Amino acid sequence: MRDVCVVGLGLIGGSVLRAAAAAGRAVWGATASGQDAEAARADGFDVRALADALARARDRDALVVVAVPLPAVEEVLRQVPDGVRVTDVVSVKGPVGDLVRRVAPLVRHVGGHPMAGTSASGWAAGRADLFRNAAWVVTAEEDTDLDVLTDVVELALDAKAHVVPTTAVEHDAAVARISHLPHILAAVLASVGADGGPLALALAAGSFGDGTRVAASRPELVRAMCEGNRTALLGAVDDALGRLGAARGSLASTGGLAKTIEAGHRARQALHDLQSAERTDLTIDLTSPQALEALRALGARGGRIIGLTGNTALARTS
């Protein structure tokens, strides 16, 4: 098992460090937060200065996990020695890939995104099982280093997550639709409801409560997440504007909403079907020249890696 060095010991980084340690790996970390460093050391973890932590990663051929917020990624990347294995857990993948190509083209980077989190933050909020049953996206581009990709798959499986392989572009487009747009629509719905005054809020029940739940999230976190995925999110918002505008036009002209409501019902059914479908297992040889293509095809079909034996990934698809 490869050693793991985690840079950034907040909720996600702290949970990765704990999960890797729980799986029996040698682990150490670094963080710019004195509070997180102190708390992690108090819990018995090895926390070092960044340069020291990265030098040790180079010496031991460890996997470095960059778990700092997007604005801090560039500064960390600049300090990673060439040739070191690196992944990250930032919630957008295109901007991180761009940064790697620009400031650290010689590190062996594979993007990642464990799709778990809570509204809490900091080392104290983390836990070893944060990623249990979560999707952990791994980017598989044309030129991805399969050896490092295999490292990331192994780490994700150690954390009890399943792995969804895709490209950075596809990832960012998908999360814009299913993670970032929901926050914007929840904010819009909450505001339109509040515009109706206390009477409207007093009559609000299940549908309004469900539709606005994520508007209770911390605004600065929501903004950072959405604004960091600007390009892909614009596409998703335009799709929503087009569909909402069509509903408006149909309601105004014919009084009917059949197309909107029925399409929404079919789409929700598709989500249900995907989650409850019979599964087909397959294997992917991660040393094969076709491996990256097979991985991307797996992700595109809604499939995932659920196990690893040597260099053979056990995958499941509906």
Add this chain to the structure above:
Amino acid sequence: MRDVCVVGLGLIGGSVLRAAAAAGRAVWGATASGQDAEAARADGFDVRALADALARARDRDALVVVAVPLPAVEEVLRQVPDGVRVTDVVSVKGPVGDLVRRVAPLVRHVGGHPMAGTSASGWAAGRADLFRNAAWVVTAEEDTDLDVLTDVVELALDAKAHVVPTTAVEHDAAVARISHLPHILAAVLASVGADGGPLALALAAGSFGDGTRVAASRPELVRAMCEGNRTALLGAVDDALGRLGAARGSLASTGGLAKTIEAGHRARQALHDLQSAERTDLTIDLTSPQALEALRALGARGGRIIGLTGNTALARTS
């Protein structure tokens, strides 16, 4: 206690009949559904032909509860004898008020809307406690008959609901925002997510699940509800389009979403505050010339009637 005659013995009407009976009232009903009639009779209820049920209501000065779908309301209203006390439980109030003025101007009608329901329908799905802790809207217009309004309040309280007084126009505008728009946005979000293909749906988690939950409702019920409130719903959709368009513009031009996200967070907080606020109790004399104005003011502040002693309503507001 006034006798109650319920016309339409589906989920809502059947539950009103049971709740009124459970409160010790004399009750009887009528329904165009042979299946519902048979089931209600098998449960020991008095189900009659419509003309017979309405004649008995006139003779005993009972309260008639019209609990048929909106398209069937006109036909029922035409058969109600002049002077009879009538309420209804249709989910839009403006169109029902218009119908009463047009086809039954001499019945003593006060609109109502018990805000409870499930995805099930028919007599068998009903139950006496369906309205427990639910809001039951009662319309208090300039010319509302306070005597009949008091009857409806008494029935709603018997059913363990609390009463929210407002006008038909205000009711329809409020439910457009907090009940009908959520269904349209859920449909739009589900469709945009499904547009992202299996990958997007495979990555969908909490925010997408919450935001699309009501898209699983039966499309024909959602359509009937939304399309029946066309005028008010257009206003709510336009508000949402304006806010979503502003978010789009801001994201495209400056990359920022502060205004959208922060307004949504404040609005969701307002919902929480209203639901958890300290309450102030007050009383409203339902025989006073200012009663209708006081009732409307109560509803506008997010308040509700929680009890009735003689003609004095006990109200609660935040």
